[in-house]
Amino acid sequence: MSNADIALMAHLMRRAGFGATRDELEQLVEQGYENVVENLINPGDPGVMPDDVIRRYHSEMAEMRELNSAGAYWMYRMVTTRNQLEEKLALFWHGLFATGYSKLNQASALVNQINTFRRHSLGSYKTMLVELSKDPAMIIWLDNHDNHHDNINENYGRELLELFSMGVGNYTEDDIKECARAFTGWTLGNVEYMSTRASRDSIWPYSRINWHFNYRDYDHDDGEKTFLGHTGNFNGEDIIDIIVQQEATARFICTRLFQFFAADEVDEAGESVINDMMASYFDSEYEIRSVMRTMFNSDYFRSEEARFARVKGPVELVVGAVRMAGTYQEPTFGADQLARQTMYMGQGIFQPPSVEGWHEGAEWIDSGALVERVNFVGKELGDPGNPGVKAIIDRMARQGQGILSPEEQVAACADLLGPLELSESTATSIREFASEQGPADLRDGSRTEADEQRIANLLRLLTATREYQLA
Amino acid sequence: MTTATAVSAGPMEYLKTIGVTTNQSGRGFINPYDCAFTNDGRIMVLNHADAARQALIRIGILNWDEDYLGEYSKGTGRGEGQWTLPIGMTISADQRIHVTDEHLHRVTVFDTDGDFVRMWGEKGDAAGQLNGPAGIAVAADGTVYVAEQYNHRVQVFTSEGDAVTTWGEYGDGTGQFNMPWGLALDGAGNVYVADWRNDRVQKFTGDGQHLATYGSSGTGDEQFSRPSAVAVDSEGYIYVADWGNERIQLLDRDGKFIQSLRGQATLSKWAQDFMSVNPDEYNTRQIANLVPDLPDHLDTPYLVSAQTEPYFWGPVALRLDHEERLFVVEANRHRIQIYQRRKD
Numbered sequence: 001m002s003n004a005d006i007a008l009m010a011h012l013m014r015r016a017g018f019g020a021t022r023d024e025l026e027q028l029v030e031q032g033y034e035n036v037v038e039n040l041i042n043p044g045d046p047g048v049m050p051d052d053v054i055r056r057y058h059s060e061m062a063e064m065r066e067l068n069s070a071g072a073y074w075m076y077r078m079v080t081t082r083n084q085l086e087e088k089l090a091l092f093w094h095g096l097f098a099t100g101y102s103k104l105n106q107a108s109a110l111v112n113q114i115n116t117f118r119r120h121s122l123g124s125y126k127t128m129l130v131e132l133s134k135d136p137a138m139i140i141w142l143d144n145h146d147n148h149h150d151n152i153n154e155n156y157g158r159e160l161l162e163l164f165s166m167g168v169g170n171y172t173e174d175d176i177k178e179c180a181r182a183f184t185g186w187t188l189g190n191v192e193y194m195s196t197r198a199s200r201d202s203i204w205p206y207s208r209i210n211w212h213f214n215y216r217d218y219d220h221d222d223g224e225k226t227f228l229g230h231t232g233n234f235n236g237e238d239i240i241d242i243i244v245q246q247e248a249t250a251r252f253i254c255t256r257l258f259q260f261f262a263a264d265e266v267d268e269a270g271e272s273v274i275n276d277m278m279a280s281y282f283d284s285e286y287e288i289r290s291v292m293r294t295m296f297n298s299d300y301f302r303s304e305e306a307r308f309a310r311v312k313g314p315v316e317l318v319v320g321a322v323r324m325a326g327t328y329q330e331p332t333f334g335a336d337q338l339a340r341q342t343m344y345m346g347q348g349i350f351q352p353p354s355v356e357g358w359h360e361g362a363e364w365i366d367s368g369a370l371v372e373r374v375n376f377v378g379k380e381l382g383d384p385g386n387p388g389v390k391a392i393i394d395r396m397a398r399q400g401q402g403i404l405s406p407e408e409q410v411a412a413c414a415d416l417l418g419p420l421e422l423s424e425s426t427a428t429s430i431r432e433f434a435s436e437q438g439p440a441d442l443r444d445g446s447r448t449e450a451d452e453q454r455i456a457n458l459l460r461l462l463t464a465t466r467e468y469q470l471a
Numbered sequence: 472m473t474t475a476t477a478v479s480a481g482p483m484e485y486l487k488t489i490g491v492t493t494n495q496s497g498r499g500f501i502n503p504y505d506c507a508f509t510n511d512g513r514i515m516v517l518n519h520a521d522a523a524r525q526a527l528i529r530i531g532i533l534n535w536d537e538d539y540l541g542e543y544s545k546g547t548g549r550g551e552g553q554w555t556l557p558i559g560m561t562i563s564a565d566q567r568i569h570v571t572d573e574h575l576h577r578v579t580v581f582d583t584d585g586d587f588v589r590m591w592g593e594k595g596d597a598a599g600q601l602n603g604p605a606g607i608a609v610a611a612d613g614t615v616y617v618a619e620q621y622n623h624r625v626q627v628f629t630s631e632g633d634a635v636t637t638w639g640e641y642g643d644g645t646g647q648f649n650m651p652w653g654l655a656l657d658g659a660g661n662v663y664v665a666d667w668r669n670d671r672v673q674k675f676t677g678d679g680q681h682l683a684t685y686g687s688s689g690t691g692d693e694q695f696s697r698p699s700a701v702a703v704d705s706e707g708y709i710y711v712a713d714w715g716n717e718r719i720q721l722l723d724r725d726g727k728f729i730q731s732l733r734g735q736a737t738l739s740k741w742a743q744d745f746m747s748v749n750p751d752e753y754n755t756r757q758i759a760n761l762v763p764d765l766p767d768h769l770d771t772p773y774l775v776s777a778q779t780e781p782y783f784w785g786p787v788a789l790r791l792d793h794e795e796r797l798f799v800v801e802a803n804r805h806r807i808q809i810y811q812r813r814k815d
Contacts, residue, residue, distance in 0.1 A: 051773075052697050052715060055785075056652075056667070059502045060521035062785050063803040064777070069522060108777060112769075119768070134766075190759035196751050204752070205491045205742035206804040207784075210777040212765050333556075333574060336522050 005029045007419055009036065011307045014471040015261050016040050016296065017084025019320040021388065022395060022416050037296045041122055041289045043083035049076050049330070057331035065208055070107035071339030071349035074114060078319045079328050079338075085292070086118055091315055092260045093117040095360075097132055097164060098352035099141045105201040108210045109137035110350045122289040125253060125281070126244040129164065133236050136188050136211035142355070145187045145195055147180055149221045154180040159355060161243070170248040171228060178225040182239045185220030188213065244286050250278040254291060261292075262301050263309050264361035273300045308421065308470040311364045314345035316471060317373055321463070324417070325380040326388030344372040365469070374464045381417075382460030384452035392416050393455050397442035404442065406434035413458045420467045430461055479692075481730025482813040483721055486796060489537055490516070491741040492805035494524065498539040498741055500805040501527050505560040505788040506798050507568065509583050513540060514792070515568065517560040519802065528554050530568070530585065537740040543585030552579055552587035559618075559653070559788075563609035563630065571604040571617060578604060578617060578632065591632030596622050599634035606654030606665065606700070610677065616662055618651040625654065625664060625679065638679030643669050646681045652714075653700030653788065657707060665698040665711070672701050672711055672726075685709065685726035690716055692728035696772070702789040702797065708812060710797055712786040717772040719786060719799055721812065734776075734783035734799075736808050776803075783808070 009028050013020040017040075020028065028036050054076060055062035060069035078087045099113060113135050120128045132138055138156070139145050147153040157180030161171050188194050189212045196202075197209070225234045230242050243249055254277035255266065263270055276298065277291045284290035295301055312320065318341050322328050328335060339349050346369045347358055365373075381389060396404060396412045404412065410430050414420045422430070437458075440451045462468055493499025504519040513532050520527045529544035545552035556574035563569065567588060568581045577592035578601070592601040603621035610616070613630030624639035625648075639648045649668035656662055660677040670688035672695070675681055686695040696715025703709050707724035719732040738746065746753040761780045769778060776784035785803035792798065797810045 052668075055773075056650075056697075058522065059504075059519055059785075059802055060523060063502065063521065066521065066523050116768075189763045189765075190761075193752070193755040193759040196755045200752070202749075202752060203492050203494070204745045204749070205738060206736065206780055206806055207492050208777075209761075209780050210769075210774070212763065212769055212778055214763075334522070 001026060001029050003419070007307070008033065008302060010418055011302075012036065012296065013084065014312075014320070015301075015310070017088055018078065018316055018323055021324060021391065023391070033302070034297060037293060040083075040085040040296070041292050043086045043122075046077070046081040046083045046086065048082075049080045054331055058335065060336070063207060064108040064111055065203065066336070067101045067107055067348075067350055068336040068339040068343075070101075070111050071342070072336040073111065074349060075315075075319060075322075075338045075342075076328065076331075076335065078315070079322050086121060088261075088316075089121040089288075089292075090114050090117045091313075092257070093121065093128075094349075095260070095352065095357040096256060097138065098355055098357035099137045099350075100352050101350045103198075104137055104140050105198050106137070106140075106208055106211065107350065108208060109140070112210070113137040122292065123287060124244075125249075125286040125288055126240055128288070129160070129240045129243065130237055132164065133160070133183060133186060133240070134213040136213055139186065139188055139213070140195065140198060140211075144183055145191050147184050147186070149184050149219050152177065152180045152184060152221075156180065156183055163355060165243045165252060166246055166248040167252045170246065175227055178227045178234070179239050181221045181223070181225055182227070182234045183236045185216045185218075186213070186236055187216055187219070190214075247278070250281045253288075254278050254281060257288075257291060258295060260360070262295060263306060264311070269300050273298045308467065310471045311361055312469055312471045313358070313360060313364055314342040314347035314369070314373070315349065317345070317469070318342050318376060321377040321380045324388050325383070325386040326391065327380060327386050329387075341372065341376050345369045345376075370469075373469065377463040377468070378460040381463050382456045384449070384456040389456055389459065390452075392459065393442060393452050396440075396455060397444070397447070402441065402443035404440050406437065406439065407431055409440055409455060409458055410434050413455065413462055414467075417459065417462055417468065420462065420465070422465065422467055426465050426467060430458065430465075433461055434458060479731045481721060482815075483719075483730050483732055483797075483810045484813055485735050486809045486811055488736040488739045488742075488806050488808050489514075489533065490739055490806035491745060494527075496527065496529070496542065498531075500531065500807075502802045503788075503800050503805060503807065504558055504802055506790050506800055506807060507560050507562040508790070508792045509562060509566060510793075513583070514798075515560065515562070515583075516800075516807070517557055517570065519557055525555070528557060530560075530570075539741075543581075545587065549575060551590065552581065554579070558605050559607040561607050561609055563613060563615075564611055565613070565630075567609075567630075569607055569609060569615065571607050573603045573605060573620065576601040576604060578607065578615070578628070580632075589632060591628070598626075598637065601626065603650075605652045608654050608656045608662070610656055610660055614677070616654055616656070618648075618654040618664055620650040620652065620667070623648040623650065625651070625662065625675070627679075636679065638675070645684065646673070646675075646679075648673075653698070653712065655701045655703055655789075657703040658705055663701045663703055663709065665701045667697050667699060667714075670695045670697065670715075672698060672709070683726060685722060686711070690772075692731065693720070693722070693726070695720070699787050700789040702791050704791055704795050704812065706814075710789050710791075712789045712799065714786055715772065717776040717783050717786065719783065719789070719797075719810075732783075732799075732810065734781055734801075734808060736781045736804070736806060739806060742806075780804070 142156040144156040280290040280294040440454045490500040502519045505517040516531045525547045531542045532540040559571040576594040579590040580588040606618040615628040623641040626637045627635040652667040653665035662675045671686040674683040699714035700712035709722040721730040776782045787802045788800035799808045
């Protein structure tokens, strides 16, 4: 098994997921790259922390009333899933179809929205957009409950075209109005009561009542509409059928997927990959699975130039560190801190800054966010009592005679955390720190807590490097 | 469309609902996890609260007429008489309130004025230690029975908290447990344990001899999904909180199915008071269908209950008062629905 194979698989798992431990990487390399891609895009049993166990321990996750509890509930799933791409894609859709708690006051609707994303993540984009249009959280978020037969509200129709499919410049204001007409009557069950409660943030008398979609035939405008040159008595499904056939839609969704999974910036080579992804989109009748396969298997994605070319988003960073540290594998007191941490770093789950979602890439990093990032990850990976850290130390103990020089410690830690490709200046600084700590005797019987802490200190220091903060 | 599970016919009669949710001290419940009854007619409600509102952990006190009589708490923490995750509560014959705390791994005892009496337990699996204590019951002679979810056993203590014996271990065989939760005694001193993750109820003598097992995994009659609590009345009828199926089942003395309840909450006195001063909500509630047909993907009992306000949602405890009225404590709805078995 070559180091190059490990490095390539680590790259895939950082992008398609939240990263992998060395034991996991070795197992994946045995399967072969294309097979791993197929498994990622055809997820099986996720093996996540069971809902019954979560709900018994966390009353707040049973009731699902609080923002941070809902966020932590999703993070439990990200931390424990075997289907990393499934959760990474859910995170992508959450950023693309950004829906926030502040207007809804209903965390369960957001959890259910993520469940909807998960169900349709890798299937037809047409189905995804239909289900998105029926999603109660989206209906309230973009006011479609106020979109009536005799008084249309354009908000959802406009964003469906601008932010969720074609992008500005590919439709007219009249298309927006006709689109909105087609979605009249798409609302919530008991919408009068539910919207009143949402606007008052009411939990009375007996806590939240979850929402469900309801189609009000009597409030739907069934008249003739002309949309993107097509004319008919269109309903919402007909409009989406037209939308997904547009080249602009294919370019939009393929570009957004490329930027989230492959590279923050699109260069000429990236354009070529996006064109291939668009071809897969149409060949497969809009199937996201085919688009992802094309992207992950492209030479561009697999190239060394594509590696460490993205800044880890806060959720990616936190989940990746927790998975590596092996913590939060069972219900844990204070788990809502997980969600709060990502908020401190600029990505509050279910709290996008606007309907446009988060600005990613270098904008994740500012001085305040960087301190939060370094502190959280350092705490997780700087504790030799955490199972994942212990596994790293045990693995290093099997290296050579089990007594590692400072240089060997740095090399091994950087290798097992990534492998990370440290710049010479970074490596020099960390080697100086390691030299001050001295050698580590990791042999069974002679290993001390101080030896383990030396390794944990190095891991903590490495998480503060530029190299670790990139994916 | 997902349709509601039919409520089967039988002797259980709905009486009323008490409680309303709250975000502050005073009248109202906040994630109630258990209740108990004093000899002078007070109803004690253990408010577990949630992670965001730990300062509101308390025992609230009311009477049958829903007059709020007060509350007490020593606050959240590890100090004497304090709680972190209080789960189970019962009152002994000598009117001592016993509360389990699954995070602090201990039992705390108070008098009915809320004054601290004693506490025992620390995390561990040795005799006298506890790991995730949950259900609790006290026999007429003061013997205390505690179900330990993470030690997968029942532990018996004297009224002073001295360890007497334990039985059970992890497993799904007879006499074994998988994260037991609720626990109850019948008039003969037999012990019934809601064997939560084994989807069954087991019955033992007071010294741990296995007598019977009721139920299996599933959604049918006499089947359970993660039963959380059990109660037994003076005639031996068994009530089971079928937590994962969000329902209550009534079984006869031999464990045979009699009736299933899905819940039928109405506005409590306190809830009516809220509605009377919030006409916007009241008026829109009046035109709402609170038992709606749901899309097919919202098809689990949990999701149906989350959408259907009158149904049980998170029934975590069952208790019979001195008149054998059945109190169904719903953690997620912050209320208690009360039923009574018709004896004719």
